[in-house]
Amino acid sequence: MSLKTRPLSPHLQVYRLPLTGLISITHRITGVFLCLALFGVLGLGAALAGGESAFLAAQACLAAPLGQLLLWGSAYALAFHFCHGVRHLLWDLGWGFDARRLDALAKLELAASAALTGLLYFLS
């Protein structure tokens, strides 16, 4: 029986990711998303520099429902990526590995990123 014909046992198909695992993959997804969002920031910068009509057009885009969704979606993504980034840095210092507190800390992260986004909303 050659090794090649052996089936590969199921992995993603059967594994139930714990909350920390889900958060981890979300950190990567938000990281990639934020890279894309930076193009949006570039676009806004160009509009700022592009005179009154470009500025008004950009303002209208941002005010539209889709624009608002993208804006606050990005804000939450950044807040979340930041919070989990901080958690990564704490982990790298050897702090926060207690298995019993993993879920609680993950929920704290999600709540803290919501709070940060809320803060941004009230400041804006």
Added chain:
Amino acid sequence: MVEFTLPANSKVLPGKIHPAASSGGGRVRRFAIYRWRPDDAENPRVDYFDIDVDECGSKVLDVLIKIKNEIDGSLTFRRSCREGVCGSCSMNVNGKNTLACTQSIEDYVGEIKIYPLPHLPVVKDLVVDMSHFFAQYASIKPWLQNDAASETGEQARASGQSAAGEQLQSVEQRAKLDGLYECVLCACCSTSCPSYWWNGDQYLGPAVLLQAYRWLADSRDQERESRLRQLADSFKLYRCHTIMNCTDTCPKGLNPAKAIAEIKKMLAGLD
């Protein structure tokens, strides 16, 4: 390599249903078990066994043994100690890796799904090929490296060891090995780790890294430098992205992710 779907020959098909023996009257629970045999070219399948759990021991392994004894003698799985110390009966039960012999059936509601450890070549049914895992274990030299053990009694006394050349440890030094020496090398953690799924050919994975740390943390070992040098590699060690599946799943309650972080700290000079 990252490959989210299973190869064509590994897709799992529905299999046979074995209804409960009618005699009972106890609580019947359904066990869905992954099957594959090398004898023909067929794909893996899931067989369903309805078992009266009042007629059976309380652990997942008891059910497997009951099925093998009474329903289907060809059901294949590894086990030896049936008390969580040999590490042979590791498998994936309801989406999480565990030792079948210490895992209570009562911890689950509804159907109980039993699969082999994830992302490994299947030898038969729940038995997977672990040769690569053990080769990786061997690569970290999992033994005490200390030339002082061959000192004469005289030299040993002079360097503070006992006359017979024993390697003494203080209580504190010994305590550093707690949470490390208990590992039974079941590979539950490594095969729960997405990084190990995608890069397991080079990434050592949580079990082997916890073992590596077990020797790094041992005050009697003299090869800390060369051990660290061997690990300082973007693939062997730094594929760990602190996903924490390993710590979540370890059936012995150990913390491989923390051990990995301690190695990273040692390499960063933070220790």
